[in-house]
Each structure stands twice: as C-alpha cells, then as structure tokens.
Amino acid sequence: xxxxxxxxxxxxxxxxxxxxxxxxxxLSPLVIVALHDAGGWENIKAQLQPEYTHAWKYMGxxxxxxxxxxxxxxxxxxxxxxxxxxxxxxxLVVQRAMIAKNMNAAQRxxxxxxxxxxxxxxIVVLPGVIAIALMTPALQSKGxxxxxxxxxxxxxxxxxxxLIAHYYPSGLLxxxxxxLIASFMSGMxxxxxxxxxxxxxxxxxxxxxxxxSDRHYLxxxxxxxxxxxxxxIGTAYIARxxxxxxxFLQLVFSFVNGPLFATFLLGMFWKRTxxxxxxxxxxxxxxxxxxxxxxxxxxxxxxxxxxxxxxxxGLGQAFIVAGVSxxxxxxxxxxxxxxxxxxxxxxxxxxxxxxxxxxxxxxxxWYLDPVVLSILxxxxxxxxxxxxx
Amino acid sequence: MLKRLNELNFVIGLFFTIVSLILLADTLLNKEGMxxxxxxxxxxxxxxxxxxxxxxxxxSAD
Numbered sequence: 001x002x003x004x005x006x007x008x009x010x011x012x013x014x015x016x017x018x019x020x021x022x023x024x025x026x027l028s029p030l031v032i033v034a035l036h037d038a039g040g041w042e043n044i045k046a047q048l049q050p051e052y053t054h055a056w057k058y059m060g061x062x063x064x065x066x067x068x069x070x071x072x073x074x075x076x077x078x079x080x081x082x083x084x085x086x087x088x089x090x091x092l093v094v095q096r097a098m099i100a101k102n103m104n105a106a107q108r109x110x111x112x113x114x115x116x117x118x119x120x121x122x123i124v125v126l127p128g129v130i131a132i133a134l135m136t137p138a139l140q141s142k143g144x145x146x147x148x149x150x151x152x153x154x155x156x157x158x159x160x161x162x163l164i165a166h167y168y169p170s171g172l173l174x175x176x177x178x179x180l181i182a183s184f185m186s187g188m189x190x191x192x193x194x195x196x197x198x199x200x201x202x203x204x205x206x207x208x209x210x211x212x213s214d215r216h217y218l219x220x221x222x223x224x225x226x227x228x229x230x231x232x233i234g235t236a237y238i239a240r241x242x243x244x245x246x247x248f249l250q251l252v253f254s255f256v257n258g259p260l261f262a263t264f265l266l267g268m269f270w271k272r273t274x275x276x277x278x279x280x281x282x283x284x285x286x287x288x289x290x291x292x293x294x295x296x297x298x299x300x301x302x303x304x305x306x307x308x309x310x311x312x313x314g315l316g317q318a319f320i321v322a323g324v325s326x327x328x329x330x331x332x333x334x335x336x337x338x339x340x341x342x343x344x345x346x347x348x349x350x351x352x353x354x355x356x357x358x359x360x361x362x363x364x365x366w367y368l369d370p371v372v373l374s375i376l377x378x379x380x381x382x383x384x385x386x387x388x389x
Numbered sequence: 390m391l392k393r394l395n396e397l398n399f400v401i402g403l404f405f406t407i408v409s410l411i412l413l414a415d416t417l418l419n420k421e422g423m424x425x426x427x428x429x430x431x432x433x434x435x436x437x438x439x440x441x442x443x444x445x446x447x448x449s450a451d
Contacts, residue, residue, distance in 0.1 A: 014397055014400075017397055017401070018397070018400065018401050018404065021401055021405070021437075022404075025405070025433070025434065025437065029426060029429070029430050033426060167426075168426070169426055169427055170415070171411070171412050171415040171416075171427045172412065172426055172427050172430055175408060175412070175430070
C-alpha cells in the first residue's frame, strides 16, 4: 500500500517487474524438486486420470471431463469471451500498453507479455497437478497431502504454500514465501492503480468534479488507492466462501470482462455503435450473467433463482456465464445502436478502426516487429496445444 | 553506482545477488541437512543477478 500510495503507477510497474522475476525464480526450484520427487512427468501421467493431463482430448462431451464442459463452451467462454476480454479490455493490461514510450513498444506489450503468460502454467498449474499425483496411493509414501479446511474438505488454495513448506529447506523457504507474497502484492498493486486511474479520470473528473487542479485529482487518486486496497481486503472474505480463489476470480471475470469485451469489440470496429447501445448492451450482458448464474449450479454455488442446470465445476460455470453475457451484450448493443442516432464520422476519428489513420513508423528489426512476434507466438501456441492435446 | 539505482535491471540484479549470497552462506554454515537445494538455487540466482547487473539496455532499440 505504501509504495502504490507514494509512487503510483510507476512504482507499481517497477515492482511488478522485480516481482515477476522473484515469482518465476522463487517457484521454479519447487517445480523441479516436486516433479523429480513424483517420478517425472511420465509417472505423474501414469498415476492420474488421463483427463487431468490433456487439454482437448476429453472435451468432446461434458460428461467426459472434470470441468463438465463441451469443447465449444470452452472455446467460446474461455478462449474467446474471457481471454480476449482479459487481454484486450482489462484496464490492468491495457494501462501497461498506454504507458509505453511509443506506438511500437505499445504494440509489442501484449505480445511480449504473452510469452511468459504462456509458460506460467509451468509454475502455477503444474504444482497443482503434481500435488494431486502425490496424493495417489502409489505416491503416498512421499508424505505430502493437500491441507484440509475447517469444513473438512480439501483446501486447494493452500496447495502451493503447502508444497513450498514440504519441499523447501530453511533459507529457500523464505524466498518461496516471499515469491508467494510478491505474486499477491503484484496483482493487487496493479489492479488498485488501474482502479484509481479509471475512477479519477473516467468517472470523477469526467462526470462529477471538472476543471480542478492536477493536485486536486492527485489527492483524489491517492484516496481512491487507499479505498481500493480496503475494498480488495473486503473481497478476500467473499473469496473464502469459494472452493478456491480461482473459481471466484473467473466468476468475477465472467460478469465483468465478458460483457465488456463485446462493447469494446463493437465500439472499436463498428462505427454505427452508439453510446446508448453500449450502455444498454453492458446492462443486458451483466443481467444475463446474473440470470445464468442464478439458473445454474456448480459445486453448491449459483442456482439462487432456480437450480435448473447442474455444471460439474465452478470453472465451467464461469465460462458458460461469460459466453452468455458476451452474447447478450453483443446482440442488445447492435439492436439499440440501430435504433438510436449515430455519431458523425468526425467525432469517431481516432476511436473507430476504419476511421483512424494507421501510424507507420520506420522499418523495424525483425525481432521488434509485432507481426513477426505474433506469428512466432501463434506457432508456439499451436505446438503447446499439440503437445498437451 | 547510486545513479544505477534508477536502472531496473541493476536493482533486480542487486536483489538476486544479495539473496544468492544469503543462500550460499546458509549452505556453507549449515553443512548438514538439505543444503543442496539452497546451493543450486543460490548459484542460479548469483548467475542471474550478475547478468542483470552488467546487462546494458539498448535505449536506441526503437
């Protein structure tokens, strides 16, 4: 809170870079040691049910995979609505591109960020898979088990901390715990600075108090930073009622990022989109998300209207909510936009792609060219999907 | 030296070098037990830290 309060976005971004290296280098030894202890990847695959170690192979039917999803729901809900929603509209991500030193650096921001993001499952997902394998009868002799929560159920949120405590000796244990805390801090600081900017510039300055000094808005921004941190502490208590933090996070994303992506998509590429259309679309998308959550039930969550449809996992439920909310927003925005008066093309210059002059800088070296980097990333994505098919 | 504290790669390098020295010191002082993981991680951190300290960022890249 102190460094975000005093240094704002700059200190948050500088710390994020340091924290990134700390998280990767602090948790990598855990993966290596735990993987070795569990007998390597082949042994883990042999111990677990096959659907745990394949991305697509068992997605043909909702009954054949632990998420309880058909592959189309996964592609549309996660791959399209939520992933594009997070990567293209989440202000935490967009803000990093906005502070880039030039257009080329801004274009490279999401592409460069995608590379470590692609490899992040190695230190985030793989330890979870190893933990489950270590609890199978064949590997129980290793003496590891995921902790149990107050209700007597498996506390999946504690998987990574318990693996660190199990495998790290004193010395490295401190590095591991610091890496974990760094990951929490980095996420919170980034989100709080994004919340602070959006509230101060886009809401407070635009609609409530205009034409004040920079100092005034700076003070408001600092106050919002403190409020944002207190708010995030409050949400931690809500997250406790979920099976794991990821389920809660994905549900929040499905309510917020899913509909928002449809608004951004239409607003950026369709010049006929109107403000009324966008507002009604967002309202309809969020409402559709709430109704879908109220009519479906997963792991005891949702179904508060009527539990008509049961989904096997909270994650699967979030993907379906995201898909429905995106579709509702997309359709309602188009209908309302067609029924309302559009803005003139002059007003939309710089906002809509087809009306904006594309900037072309000097010819870049191949490794700085966003197109070349994107193609390389796409190839890597396809290869990873083939390997873990 | 103080001027370089404004360079992020130097700060990161310095941080990892200090942590690596702590881990390596722990390995030397506690020869019994599970020191190997500290030793290997300490060496990796040291290599990374020194690399980051001496890394020159190309400011004319664009």
